[in-house]
Amino acid sequence: PKTIYLQDYTPFGYIVDDVHLTFDLAPNATRVTSRIAFRPNPDAEDTRFFLHGEGLTLISARINGEEVDPELSPEGLVLDVPALPFIWECEVEIDPANNTALEGLYMSNGMYCTQCEAEGFRKITYYPDRPDVMSTFTVRINGDLPVLLSNGNKGDSGEAWAEWHDPWPKPAYLFALVAGELIAHPGTFETCTGREVELNLWVRPGDEGKCAFGMDALKRSMRWDEEVYGREYDLDIFNIVAVDDFNMGAMENKGLNIFNSSAVLASPETSTDMNFERIEAIIAHEYFHNWTGNRITCRDWFQLCLKEGLTVFRDSQFTADMRSAPVKRISDVIDLRARQFPEDNGPLAHPVRPESFQEINNFYTATVYEKGAEVIAMLRRLVGDAAYAEALDLYFARHDGQACTIEDWLKVFEDVTGRDLTQFKRWYSQAGTPRLSVQDDWDDAGTYRLTFTQSTPPSVASPSPQPQVIPVAVGLLAPSGEEVAETRLLEMTEATQSFDFTGLPERPVPSILRGFSAPVILEREVTTEERAFLLAHDTDPFNRWDAATALARTTLNDMALHGAAPDPAYLDGMCRVLGDDGLDPAYRALMLALPGQSELAAAQADAGHRPDPMAIWTACETLRQALAEQAAEMLPALFEACQVTEPYSPDAEQSGKRALGGALLALLTRLDGGARAEDQYAKADNMTLQLSALGQLIRAGKGDAQVEAFYDQWQGDRLVIDKWFMLQVVQSTPDQAASVARKLTEHPDFNWKNPNRFRATLGALAGHHAGFHAADGSGYSLLAEWLIKLDPLNPQTTARMCAAFQTWRRYDSDRQALIRAELSRIAAQPGLSRDTTEMVTRILG
Ligand code: HT7
Ligand code: ZN
Numbered sequence: 001p002k003t004i005y006l007q008d009y010t011p012f013g014y015i016v017d018d019v020h021l022t023f024d025l026a027p028n029a030t031r032v033t034s035r036i037a038f039r040p041n042p043d044a045e046d047t048r049f050f051l052h053g054e055g056l057t058l059i060s061a062r063i064n065g066e067e068v069d070p071e072l073s074p075e076g077l078v079l080d081v082p083a084l085p086f087i088w089e090c091e092v093e094i095d096p097a098n099n100t101a102l103e104g105l106y107m108s109n110g111m112y113c114t115q116c117e118a119e120g121f122r123k124i125t126y127y128p129d130r131p132d133v134m135s136t137f138t139v140r141i142n143g144d145l146p147v148l149l150s151n152g153n154k155g156d157s158g159e160a161w162a163e164w165h166d167p168w169p170k171p172a173y174l175f176a177l178v179a180g181e182l183i184a185h186p187g188t189f190e191t192c193t194g195r196e197v198e199l200n201l202w203v204r205p206g207d208e209g210k211c212a213f214g215m216d217a218l219k220r221s222m223r224w225d226e227e228v229y230g231r232e233y234d235l236d237i238f239n240i241v242a243v244d245d246f247n248m249g250a251m252e253n254k255g256l257n258i259f260n261s262s263a264v265l266a267s268p269e270t271s272t273d274m275n276f277e278r279i280e281a282i283i284a285h286e287y288f289h290n291w292t293g294n295r296i297t298c299r300d301w302f303q304l305c306l307k308e309g310l311t312v313f314r315d316s317q318f319t320a321d322m323r324s325a326p327v328k329r330i331s332d333v334i335d336l337r338a339r340q341f342p343e344d345n346g347p348l349a350h351p352v353r354p355e356s357f358q359e360i361n362n363f364y365t366a367t368v369y370e371k372g373a374e375v376i377a378m379l380r381r382l383v384g385d386a387a388y389a390e391a392l393d394l395y396f397a398r399h400d401g402q403a404c405t406i407e408d409w410l411k412v413f414e415d416v417t418g419r420d421l422t423q424f425k426r427w428y429s430q431a432g433t434p435r436l437s438v439q440d441d442w443d444d445a446g447t448y449r450l451t452f453t454q455s456t457p458p459s460v461a462s463p464s465p466q467p468q469v470i471p472v473a474v475g476l477l478a479p480s481g482e483e484v485a486e487t488r489l490l491e492m493t494e495a496t497q498s499f500d501f502t503g504l505p506e507r508p509v510p511s512i513l514r515g516f517s518a519p520v521i522l523e524r525e526v527t528t529e530e531r532a533f534l535l536a537h538d539t540d541p542f543n544r545w546d547a548a549t550a551l552a553r554t555t556l557n558d559m560a561l562h563g564a565a566p567d568p569a570y571l572d573g574m575c576r577v578l579g580d581d582g583l584d585p586a587y588r589a590l591m592l593a594l595p596g597q598s599e600l601a602a603a604q605a606d607a608g609h610r611p612d613p614m615a616i617w618t619a620c621e622t623l624r625q626a627l628a629e630q631a632a633e634m635l636p637a638l639f640e641a642c643q644v645t646e647p648y649s650p651d652a653e654q655s656g657k658r659a660l661g662g663a664l665l666a667l668l669t670r671l672d673g674g675a676r677a678e679d680q681y682a683k684a685d686n687m688t689l690q691l692s693a694l695g696q697l698i699r700a701g702k703g704d705a706q707v708e709a710f711y712d713q714w715q716g717d718r719l720v721i722d723k724w725f726m727l728q729v730v731q732s733t734p735d736q737a738a739s740v741a742r743k744l745t746e747h748p749d750f751n752w753k754n755p756n757r758f759r760a761t762l763g764a765l766a767g768h769h770a771g772f773h774a775a776d777g778s779g780y781s782l783l784a785e786w787l788i789k790l791d792p793l794n795p796q797t798t799a800r801m802c803a804a805f806q807t808w809r810r811y812d813s814d815r816q817a818l819i820r821a822e823l824s825r826i827a828a829q830p831g832l833s834r835d836t837t838e839m840v841t842r843i844l845g
Pocket of ligand 2: 289308311
């Protein structure tokens with residue numbers, strides 16, 4: 001496959017002024033007629049007229065009304081065209097019913113829908129399918145279906161036809177069309193200037209009862225973007241459609257967002273608190289793209305973080321405002337460490353702005369999204385809140401309607417602050433997670449010195465990384481526990497750099513990297529006593545939580561590697577946290593959670609060990625059991641205090657209580673043989689309680705009856721049945737995980753062509769650390785077998801799931817050989833997709 005390079009960017013030779021599309025819908029033979037006004041681009045040197053097009057049957061093509069005969073290739077067409085403005089007209093035929101890749105125009109449960117990002121529009125018609133070509137669109141849909149939707153504002157409509165006009169120039173990746181038997185959950189929103197916007201959440205019949213929360217989240221997002229970023233919505237209507245077959249979470253098409261039904265449909269009976277929170281965040285994310293992504297888009301796909309990093313940063317701010325800021329920050333860092341750190345420190349490492357790719361779909365990664373958001377958080381920390389707000393205002397004013405680059409983005413910050421961001425830009429161009437080591441010195445004259453050294457491991461993507469700008473937030477505590485120096489932001493720019501704190505009465509205890517002020521790995525030898533001290537006294541909620549995880553990590557690694565007993569400092573510290581009513585229940589639940597097992601394996605590998613997944617699993621089980629036993633007396637009353645008596649609400653307060661209740665139930669089940677879980681399961685009137693009880697019963701080996709009852713109760717609800725598939729794998733023992741997953745793949749409801757069901761089963765196996773890495777290779781071979789089967793139908797989802805193998809070099813030689821064999825088996829498949837080929841090749845290195 002061909003590699004595409006950032007440095008090779010050149011503008012398209014033609015400007016598109018206007019696009020008219022007509023769709024004559026038919027499942028196997030949809031006709032797409034386009035009429036497009038082109039004119040030569042004065043800024044372009046390359047005047048070749050190339051239009052992307054894949055899998056299209058060309059029926060006819062005309063220039064200025066004259067029939068033409070373009071040269072066709074599997075990638076598109078080329079034609080000699082006049083050096084003057086001209087009208088291109090073309091008719092193609094496509095087959096949505098047989099489009100299983102879920103890219104372009106496809107069908108899901110009888111409904112037509114589209115997914116065009118990143119390069120799906122070329123599967124709909126011939127077009128310059130690149131984000132820097134922006135145009136207004138007018139669309140006519142002819143189809144005998146009750147609901148016919150596209151981008152923009154409503155135009156005329158009649159029996160079996162409808163027109164839409166989008167006045168805002170957009171790239172083709174934001175095009176959308178939906179047609180089907182759908183029901184609207186309506187709403188309205190009055191913008192800050194008093195304009196009324198029609199809102200609709202379109203769902204399949206039967207899902208009407210799951211729309212209220214999504215609609216409310218949409219309205220809150222619209223208001224928040226006005227209040228916090230000064231961004232008003234810009235069309236008369238905003239539509240959201242829920243689709244069952246979808247490769248990702250959702251898509252921000254202009255005025256017509258399309259959502260994976262799992263990312264928008266919610267009801268207390270069928271959705272967990274976590275589902276509600278995720279839905280709220282995704283609705284906000286897609287809505288916020290209207291300005292960061294749609295009005296200002298990307299010049300090319302290398303700039304993807306321009307819209308994704310910024311929009312993730314904005315949706316995190318939104319969630320922090322709607323819920324608890326510390327809980328959101330901690331959850332984001334858990335996610336970053338679990339998903340982005342392995343990517344940044346393995347064979348798939350790439351900069352936040354990659355410099356080359358073969359298949360862009362493989363770069364919708366945690367690095368581009370989550371590290372991209374962390375880079376913006378750092379920028380904001382460095383310039384301050386006021387300058388950040390000013391820079392964003394300038395960004396919107398200067399670049400509205402444009403397709404931009406990271407250089408444009410950084411320039412607004414330079415212009416507003418006068419700072420030189422040349423070195424900061426390395427966060428966009430260098431791969432790898434910097435390691436930050438710390439040394440401290442105390443002199444009796446009252447000066448405390450912190451010396452930091454940064455180093456980033458070289459990778460294929462960045463063979464010789466240079467020092468980066470690292471904002472390190474530090475506070476100091478007196479040995480009595482009092483804060484003696486409030487949080488100060490140290491700006492590190494050198495490879496090694498010292499910072500002094502003067503006038504201190506005694507040697508302080510440092511609290512370093514408060515709020516996780518930079519996406520780095522802090523390497524500092526800290527005693528158990530010091531961690532326990534920070535756990536008890538740190539005023540920074542993030543670092544207090546981090547002290548708890550670090551204590552857990554240390555004891556778990558000692559247990560797994562050296563057969564040590566659980567550290568009493570961890571157990572005592574946790575008992576104190578548990579009993580501290582002054583702490584938010586959601587925060588206590590996070591404190592109680594153990595670090596991920598894959599993360600423990602990464603830490604062991606970093607320290608030069610070969611992690612044993614089974615030993616890690618056993619250490620986690622032993623530690624949980626020890627905590628349950630030590631806290632035994634306090635658990636029942638604490639559990640009681642977490643019971644919510646008010647009617648269900650997915651708000652932060654109630655869901656925090658249920659989160660802590662769930663963590664306590666997990667401990668109690670280790671002591672009471674499942675009695676409380678059975679009781680909770682029997683009485684549960686919401687999915688959060690029902691599922692947490694079911695999970696504990698399965699884990700305790702006592703859930704057979706409830707597993708069956710749950711299936712019978714929810715058989716008709718595909719999103720709940722996804723949970724049923726997933727939970728059985730997640731809660732299985734390591735020796736059983738692969739066989740449980742295999743058995744589920746034989747279940748009649750295992751519709752493997754549906755990405756949600758596929759991920760619920762095989763994604764859950766890949767996420768079960770000890771189960772996936774079972775020594776006999778059963779986890780590896782099951783996943784590989786299914787990836788091979790899925791690839792010809794859905795390359796995007798297949799390729800994404802290959803990432804499960806990315807950490808293979810951490811493990812012992814037997815496991816390495818097993819994984820290599822599976823990767824080679826995948827690579828050897830005839831006709832393997834470009835997506836999967838690229839992933840497997842990069843992982844193998
Ligand atoms: N911008 C979107 C990313 C995306 C996508 C979504 C659905 C299916 C395929 C997709 N390829 C890329 C979603 C977002 O980040 O908001
Ligand atoms: Zn996005």
